[in-house]
Amino acid sequence: MNAIYDFVSGPLCWIAFIxxxxxxxxxxxxxxxxxxxxxxxxxxxxxxxxxxxxxLNWLIPFRALGWKENPGMTVAxxxxxxxxxxxxxxxxxxxxxxxxxxxxxYPALPDGLADFMTIIVIAACVYFYWRRKSQPDVKFxxxxxxxxxxxxxxxxFFTGFLAYHGIGGDKFxxxxxxxxxxxxxxxxxxxxxxxxxxGLFSRAxxxxxxxxxxxxxxx
Amino acid sequence: MKFDRKVEDAGLMRGVAALxxxxxxxxxxxxxxxxxxxxxxxxxxxxxxxxxxSQACHFYVSHDNDPTYSPAGKVHQTMSRILETKGRLDPEExxxxxxxxxTECNLCxxxxxxxxxxxxxxxxMLVVRRICYKLGVxxxxxxxxxxxxSATYNQMWxxxxxxxxxxxxxxxxxxxEFPDLRIPxxxxxxxxxxxxxxxxxxFRTHLIYQAAAIMHQAGxxxxxxxxxxxxxxxxxxxxxxxxxxxxxxRRHFECAxxxxxxxxxxxxxxHAFRSIYDMGNRWLxxxxxxxxxxxxxxxxxxxxxxxxxxxxxxxxEPVTIQDPCNIIRGRGLYEASRKVAAALCENIVxxxxxxxxxxxxxAGGGIINCGPPFKNTRTTGNRAKADQxxxxxxxxxxxxxxxxxxxxxxxxHYYKLGIEMKFFGDLIYQLMExxxx
Ligand code: SF4
Ligand code: SF4
Ligand code: SF4
Numbered sequence: 001m002n003a004i005y006d007f008v009s010g011p012l013c014w015i016a017f018i019x020x021x022x023x024x025x026x027x028x029x030x031x032x033x034x035x036x037x038x039x040x041x042x043x044x045x046x047x048x049x050x051x052x053x054x055x056l057n058w059l060i061p062f063r064a065l066g067w068k069e070n071p072g073m074t075v076a077x078x079x080x081x082x083x084x085x086x087x088x089x090x091x092x093x094x095x096x097x098x099x100x101x102x103x104x105x106y107p108a109l110p111d112g113l114a115d116f117m118t119i120i121v122i123a124a125c126v127y128f129y130w131r132r133k134s135q136p137d138v139k140f141x142x143x144x145x146x147x148x149x150x151x152x153x154x155x156x157f158f159t160g161f162l163a164y165h166g167i168g169g170d171k172f173x174x175x176x177x178x179x180x181x182x183x184x185x186x187x188x189x190x191x192x193x194x195x196x197x198x199g200l201f202s203r204a205x206x207x208x209x210x211x212x213x214x215x216x217x218x219x
Numbered sequence: 220m221k222f223d224r225k226v227e228d229a230g231l232m233r234g235v236a237a238l239x240x241x242x243x244x245x246x247x248x249x250x251x252x253x254x255x256x257x258x259x260x261x262x263x264x265x266x267x268x269x270x271x272x273s274q275a276c277h278f279y280v281s282h283d284n285d286p287t288y289s290p291a292g293k294v295h296q297t298m299s300r301i302l303e304t305k306g307r308l309d310p311e312e313x314x315x316x317x318x319x320x321x322t323e324c325n326l327c328x329x330x331x332x333x334x335x336x337x338x339x340x341x342x343x344m345l346v347v348r349r350i351c352y353k354l355g356v357x358x359x360x361x362x363x364x365x366x367x368x369s370a371t372y373n374q375m376w377x378x379x380x381x382x383x384x385x386x387x388x389x390x391x392x393x394x395x396e397f398p399d400l401r402i403p404x405x406x407x408x409x410x411x412x413x414x415x416x417x418x419x420x421x422f423r424t425h426l427i428y429q430a431a432a433i434m435h436q437a438g439x440x441x442x443x444x445x446x447x448x449x450x451x452x453x454x455x456x457x458x459x460x461x462x463x464x465x466x467x468x469r470r471h472f473e474c475a476x477x478x479x480x481x482x483x484x485x486x487x488x489x490h491a492f493r494s495i496y497d498m499g500n501r502w503l504x505x506x507x508x509x510x511x512x513x514x515x516x517x518x519x520x521x522x523x524x525x526x527x528x529x530x531x532x533x534x535x536e537p538v539t540i541q542d543p544c545n546i547i548r549g550r551g552l553y554e555a556s557r558k559v560a561a562a563l564c565e566n567i568v569x570x571x572x573x574x575x576x577x578x579x580x581x582a583g584g585g586i587i588n589c590g591p592p593f594k595n596t597r598t599t600g601n602r603a604k605a606d607q608x609x610x611x612x613x614x615x616x617x618x619x620x621x622x623x624x625x626x627x628x629x630x631x632h633y634y635k636l637g638i639e640m641k642f643f644g645d646l647i648y649q650l651m652e653x654x655x656x
Contacts, residue, residue: 032257038257039258198265199265
């Protein structure tokens with residue numbers, strides 16, 4: 001068990017981060033190159049001001065028409081994304097690991113709060129699951145890729161929650177949790193989760209087109 | 220899944236009859252490799268299938284939230300199929316794909332306001348249409364229109380002499396009312412070249428009459444070209460025939476440049492306006508139009524605000540306004556349209572939603588040009604618009620777009636709304652001071 005733990009928390013972790021960062025950079029770079037070759041006119045319309053304007057307006061809950069008309073989804077998706085990003089970054093356990101291995105340290109979230117945020121992520125996943133199963137328009141759109149992405153996002157938090165509460169064997173659950181986290185990192189550049197890298201750019205383009213060509217807001 | 224709403228169309232049927240899976244695969248590959256790139260890939264990959272855009276689409280709302288009509292649902296049945304099979308599809312599925320792309324999406328881009336990731340369903344549908352066009356699977360009527368553009372540079376098979384005849388005829392008619400009125404043809408160096416869409420000389424000639432009356436009354440230095448390029452419409456851009464689209468637009472701009480006009484004013488049309496700021500220019504490699512172009516709505520505001528046109532008296536009965544997507548969501552003319560409306564009417568009742576969030580009329584994006592076989596698609600597909608108009612309780616509606624007129628006319632009839640529709644030009648002509656007349 002200890003050997004496995006050392007492996008997943010050591011070399012495998014390095015590999016996961018390399019794949020995540022390298023993969024994301026490579027995907028962005030190759031997309032950009034392809035855009036330079038094939039989407040010249042769209043690149044020409046890119047406009048920093050309008051791109052930023054669009055991104056900022058979409059970051060405010062209930063501001064865009066789409067948010068207003070999907071209130072349940074708005075609450076769920078904002079909470080989900082905020083907790084999904086902040087919890088792992090500011091979890092005391094993670095920061096301690098960072099300090100031991102890289103000597104980097106910064107303030108952490110109180111454990112109780114982090115636990116609560118983890119529960120929010122899990123609850124949001126359950127909501128997304130329910131939506132995909134029961135709302136006809138979402139059900140119609142759902143493919144295996146979407147189920148996979150949902151699982152990949154759900155697992156690290158679920159296993160983290162169990163490990164923190166000592167359910168299912170401390171070491172064992174921790175190993176599962178690390179594996180799930182690594183799976184998520186590796187999956188980001190190559191699955192639906194890539195909206196994390198590309199979403200900003202598609203939004204930025206739409207903002208530029210609506211602001212610059214169409215002279216209107218896009219929210 | 221079974222496609223239970225197949226509409227028989229001669230063009231689509233003839234098109235798929237000539238296809239084999241091999242041909243389909245080859246053509247699709249050529250379009251995807253040659254004409255699409257990161258943008259399409261990014262949209263296809265980034266869409267998280269959340270369904271937040273469903274409510275955006277009048278087709279979805281009007282069909283009691285039928286998932287197959289949601290924006291992403293339509294992409295799911297068309298572009299996603301094309302990508303996941305790498306183009307290996309059978310002809311029957313191409314029929315379905317063509318029907319969805321040509322007749323169940325107006326390319327109105329309302330859904331952009333709903334998608335957090337900024338996915339442009341209108342763009343995706345245009346690429347699907349481009350593929351269908353390359354496959355020779357195009358609804359008969361719009362294909363014929365494109366052929367007309369190709370043969371005559373106008374969408375209605377109007378011959379060059381018929382065009383000039385129509386202008387002279389309207390000039391003649393108008394001189395009864397305004398003895399000095401002229402429709403100056405091919406005048407070099409005029410301030411303004413006025414261009415219209417071909418249905419005006421074909422069946423809405425009174426609009427040319429009215430435009431001439433307004434220009435005359437305002438003392439505008441204007442001209443209309445006698446040569447091809449006078450028609451600013453462009454249905455090729457909706458049929459997927461980008462080559463003809465580009466040729467059309469180049470001719471339109473060159474026409475104005477040949478005449479050394481300072482700028483172009485376009486009549487009250489939505490899609491023609493889109494073709495000059497968004498699509499035709501882009502295909503030709505111009506970031507924006509090479510000569511200034513102004514839409515009638517903006518132009519009217521210039522005339523009214525500068526006092527060149529004076530309004531005798533305003534309409535008193537309540538009036539509502541259709542916001543055509545191609546000039547409002549497409550080019551920010553909301554303010555201008557409201558200023559003109561306020562100058563003409565005392566009581567404006569807004570539709571909800573309106574402005575940049577307005578619902579399309581379901582005629583746009585070339586659907587009305589797909590002709591009678593798809594009339595029901597447009598009427599049953601836009602109960603949302605009928606409800607919107609009904610809720611205003613108003614009987615007079617200003618509609619500053621030709622296609623919207625056609626579309627709303629059918630909706631008006633189908634849902635028995637009993638509304639009357641007017642262009643801004645109709646009202647200005649009716650309400651302006653005409654000292655000579
Ligand atoms: S019709 Fe308009 S709202 Fe509906 S899918 Fe097409 S672009 Fe989007
Ligand atoms: S297009 Fe946008 S709103 Fe619609 S399902 Fe995809 S990500 Fe969601
Ligand atoms: S016809 Fe009118 S409402 Fe419909 S797409 Fe064109 S401009 Fe938009």
